[in-house]
Amino acid sequence: MDKPSTSRRGLSPRLWLAGGWLLLALLAAIFAPLIAPQDPLAQDLMLERLPPFWLDGAEPGYWLGTDSLGRDLLSRLIFGGRIAFIVAFSAAIAACLVGSTLGLIAGYFGGWADRIISRIVDVWMAFPPVLFAILLVAVLGTGLSSVILAIAIIDWTRFCRVIRAEAMGQSRMDYVENARIAGYGRIGIMLREVLPNVVPSIVALLSLEMGIAVIVEAILSFVNLSISTDDPTWGGIIAEGRLSIHQAWWVLVFPLITLILTVLSFSQFGEALKTRFDPVLR
Amino acid sequence: MSTCLDITNLSAVLPNGERVLRSVSLSVLPGEVRALVGESGAGKTMIGKAVLGVLPSSVRIVEGDMLLEGEDLGKLQPKARRTLIGARTALIPQDPLTALNPSRRIGPQMTDRLVRILGWTVEKADQRVRQLLDEVQIRDPDRVLRSYPHELSGGMRQRVLIAAAFAAEPRLIVADEPTTALDVTVQKQILRLIAALQREHGTAILFVTHDLGVVAKISQKVSVLYAGKVVEEAETATLFAAPQHPYTRALMAATPRYTDPFASLKPVDEAVLAGLAAEITAADKAWRRPHG
Ligand SMILES: Nc1ncnc2c1ncn2[C@@H]1O[C@H](COP(=O)(O)OP(=O)(O)OP(=O)(O)O)[C@@H](O)[C@H]1O
Numbered sequence: 001m002d003k004p005s006t007s008r009r010g011l012s013p014r015l016w017l018a019g020g021w022l023l024l025a026l027l028a029a030i031f032a033p034l035i036a037p038q039d040p041l042a043q044d045l046m047l048e049r050l051p052p053f054w055l056d057g058a059e060p061g062y063w064l065g066t067d068s069l070g071r072d073l074l075s076r077l078i079f080g081g082r083i084a085f086i087v088a089f090s091a092a093i094a095a096c097l098v099g100s101t102l103g104l105i106a107g108y109f110g111g112w113a114d115r116i117i118s119r120i121v122d123v124w125m126a127f128p129p130v131l132f133a134i135l136l137v138a139v140l141g142t143g144l145s146s147v148i149l150a151i152a153i154i155d156w157t158r159f160c161r162v163i164r165a166e167a168m169g170q171s172r173m174d175y176v177e178n179a180r181i182a183g184y185g186r187i188g189i190m191l192r193e194v195l196p197n198v199v200p201s202i203v204a205l206l207s208l209e210m211g212i213a214v215i216v217e218a219i220l221s222f223v224n225l226s227i228s229t230d231d232p233t234w235g236g237i238i239a240e241g242r243l244s245i246h247q248a249w250w251v252l253v254f255p256l257i258t259l260i261l262t263v264l265s266f267s268q269f270g271e272a273l274k275t276r277f278d279p280v281l282r
Numbered sequence: 283m284s285t286c287l288d289i290t291n292l293s294a295v296l297p298n299g300e301r302v303l304r305s306v307s308l309s310v311l312p313g314e315v316r317a318l319v320g321e322s323g324a325g326k327t328m329i330g331k332a333v334l335g336v337l338p339s340s341v342r343i344v345e346g347d348m349l350l351e352g353e354d355l356g357k358l359q360p361k362a363r364r365t366l367i368g369a370r371t372a373l374i375p376q377d378p379l380t381a382l383n384p385s386r387r388i389g390p391q392m393t394d395r396l397v398r399i400l401g402w403t404v405e406k407a408d409q410r411v412r413q414l415l416d417e418v419q420i421r422d423p424d425r426v427l428r429s430y431p432h433e434l435s436g437g438m439r440q441r442v443l444i445a446a447a448f449a450a451e452p453r454l455i456v457a458d459e460p461t462t463a464l465d466v467t468v469q470k471q472i473l474r475l476i477a478a479l480q481r482e483h484g485t486a487i488l489f490v491t492h493d494l495g496v497v498a499k500i501s502q503k504v505s506v507l508y509a510g511k512v513v514e515e516a517e518t519a520t521l522f523a524a525p526q527h528p529y530t531r532a533l534m535a536a537t538p539r540y541t542d543p544f545a546s547l548k549p550v551d552e553a554v555l556a557g558l559a560a561e562i563t564a565a566d567k568a569w570r571r572p573h574g
């Protein structure tokens with residue numbers, strides 16, 4: 001017979017590291033005007049391609065060096081975080097709301113509701129996502145809101161598929177049947193009994209999706225389809241850095257590190273949160 | 283005397299037309315325990331699900347009536363039927379782990395139904411739940427009510443489910459092999475608890491089992507089921523004293539002792555099975571699927 005398990009409290013190092021980085025990056029983005037050492041847009045040809053602080057020729061106040069127009073790299077990364085986080089949160093939440101709702105309905109009700117929703121998902125997933133995104137932005141026009149919309153339109157299926165499968169598994173459990181016998185309505189059972197059991201997965205996916213949205217936004221900026229203003233974006237900086245890789249490698253390397261750390265943190269943070277949200281795993 | 287549950291001529295079919303229930307008739311008087319025995323796949327669970335209105339969507343009832351305290355379940359609107367079943371019946375399930383919602387604490391799970399479905403006040407529901415936990419001999423109700431299902435042992439979970447089943451004072455409880463998933467040592471305690479609460483509350487129980495030892499201990503009446511057909515029914519004492527049907531006799535001969543539940547239902551005699559098959563075929567030939 002299984003013994004009552006003891007719950008393990010306390011945060012895992014994974015959660016600390018990932019959460020720590022995300023918090024740091026988020027705070028920096030929010031308070032960018034206060035924190036950024038320089039104006040991210042200010043060009044100064046006297047200061048072009050300054051190396052990071054530990055190399056010869058570095059200038060104080062330009063910690064990570066400057067790009068080929070003499071703009072401060074650190075300040076540009078900090079400001080670029082604003083767009084990255086705005087896109088990450090809005091696009092992921094939108095995709096999550098649409099995908100999870102449809103997934104829950106398909107998984108719990110089954111039958112024709114499931115057949116219709118699953119068919120739509122199949123058709124949707126037949127498009128290669130990055131191409132789909134580029135196409136959508138080309139149609140919707142560039143700009144922050146169309147980038148967000150494009151990511152949400154593409155990625156709701158990720159939520160839908162996972163949540164459908166989980167809701168379907170839960171619906172076969174005896175506790176759902178018990179609720180039915182007790183006289184609860186279908187929608188009540190879906191929301192009160194089934195939903196809490198898929199929330200851990202929703203949380204993990206949501207965090208993962210934020211990371212994915214950051215990448216997609218960077219890719220769109222990289223191909224110059226994102227926010228067509230002068231505002232710095234991580235993808236835009238990477239695109240510029242690629243051109244000057246031989247003269248100023250730091251302009252490519254630092255935004256890449258920032259991007260990778262952020263994306264990894266989002267996915268790790270999601271996994272760690274899932275474990276904490278799940279009463280059985282906790 | 284009015285019956286608590288009265289099933290007459292209930293037939294249910296699978297999509298391929300095969301009958302899973304073959305004109306089943308069965309009744310349970312108020313406060314009585316009716317055992318339903320039969321080997322695995324006989325349709326015991328199906329009968330329970332039919333009564334509780336949770337048959338799988340692939341199974342369709344094609345004829346027969348089910349009366350719950352005189353109300354014809356087949357004639358009620360779905361909503362009214364749900365309300366009636368919710369108010370008058372409860373289930374003690376086979377697997378106490380999956381029958382509890384893993385992400386909700388025991389307390390809210392137990393009181394929620396009383397408050398939301400039956401409209402009790404939270405205080406009254408809480409009091410009631412504690413009283414029932416006491417009746418199933420849970421000595422630390424505070425801890426149990428705060429626990430998640432996986433934090434309790436199998437026996438504790440089944441106690442919780444028994445308490446939950448009796449809490450709303452149903453008139454009929456369907457107990458579907460309530461001890462099969464439990465440790466042998468816990469099985470007897472749980473059985474005794476169900477019997478004690480049943481007597482105390484005067485609740486009728488349709489007790490599904492494949493264990494004749496359990497039948498002898500807990501029930502007043504028995505129906506023996508084979509391939510969805512009731513082959514014999516009798517008062518428990520009568521059945522054990524003088525089993526009429528060859529299948530029942532074979533079952534009894536094959537059941538060694540209650541002490542070893544896994545040894546029950548040894549293979550039944552070939553000749554008896556052949557006789558049963560002929561009986562089922564004859565019944566199916568004589569049966570005409572009703573139209574409409
Ligand atoms: N969801 C389903 N759809 C179609 N047929 C089913 C379904 N569930 C069970 N059956 C079939 O219905 C018949 C009766 O099954 P049932 O579960 O009622 O048997 P049982 O007497 O409860 O057996 P056990 O002792 O193993 O629980 C079996 O032949 C089974 O294969």
Ligand SMILES: [Mg+2]
Pocket residue numbers: 326327328458
């Ligand atoms: Mg069964």
